[in-house]
Amino acid sequence: MRWLQRLLGGNKVRLDPARQQALVHEVRQRFGAHAPEPFPAQVEAITGLLKDDDGLVxxxxxxxxVAEEAHADLRAQADELHRRTGRRLLVHRRNYRPLWKEAGPGLRWPLFALPCGFHPYAQLTAAVTAVGDRAARIDRVVDPGPLLTGLFEILDLTTAGWEYGRVPVDVDAATLADRLIGSTGRILTEVDDPPRLPPPVRELMRRNDALDVAGPGGPRPVGRINLGATMRERFLV
Structure with a gap:
């Protein structure tokens, strides 16, 4: 693992845990659904705060x-559905799509109300942007394996939410998906032994359909996003 070798080697990365805690607090308190600025402005501001190695952490x-709490939320929802209906649902982190296909109308998309308070279109989009912007530093600062796992899980949740969870495909949602795909692709090119693409990604890569992207003022489309084509472009390098 190159990231661990570099952390233990002579070219040591200097990190400040106290500053990291302060950044987490600032990002959580200043930004989100309660903030007056639109999400794109929040993403830009947060990304600016996360521009160094502590920010990358x-x-x-x-x-x-976000990935951990979303998984816990879906497990709790599946348990509640089983208690009420007797239906036993499998919650598989590597592939959430079967769960959403089976129980989509009965599930709540978890990313809008996580205990951590990070909003998917503010703090999360900014964090995803930051790790992509600094992909070349990933293996010097953090373990890229769990990070890639989390990115793939959130990408799966995002696209499944569009298809089965009645989550609107608006500009902010499309931005999150595009940043997830772009940042994941950049990190994959930087790691020594990239993981195999998970099943939901491979499924979507076989598609070539484009989705309308609604504008901020209503359902009128302002563009389109082709997930399959974008993933093929970013992941097949």
């Missing part, structure tokens, strides 16, 4: 925490 932490 914080961005990775945000991605990991």
């Amino acid at each position: 914080v961005a990775s932490l945000i991605v990991g925490q």
Whole structure:
């Protein structure tokens, strides 16, 4: 693992845990659905705060925490559905799509109300942007394996939410998906032994359909996003 060898070697990365905690606090308190600025402005501001190695650690932490809490939320929802209906649902982190295909109308998309308070279109989009912008530093600062796992899980949740969870495909949602794909692709090119693409990604890469992207003022489309084509372009390098 090159990242661990470099952390233990002579070219040591200097990190400040106290500053990281302060960044987490600032990002959580200043930004999100309660902030007056639109999400794109928030993403730009947060990304500016996460532009160094401590920021990269914080961005990775945000991605990991969102992925963990989303999984816990879906497990709790599946348990509640089983208690009420007797239906037993499998919650598989490597592939959430079967769960959403089977129980989509009965599930709540978890990313809008996580205990951590990170909003998917503010803090999360900014964190995903930050890890992609600094992909060349990933293996010097954090373990890229769990980070990639978290990015793939959130990408799966995002696209499954569009298809089965009634999550609107608006500009902010499309931006999150595009940043997830772009940042994941950049990190994959930087790691020594990139993981195999998970099943939901491979499934979507076989498609070539484009989705309308609604504008901020209503359902009128302002563009289109082709997930399959974008993934093939970013992941097949």
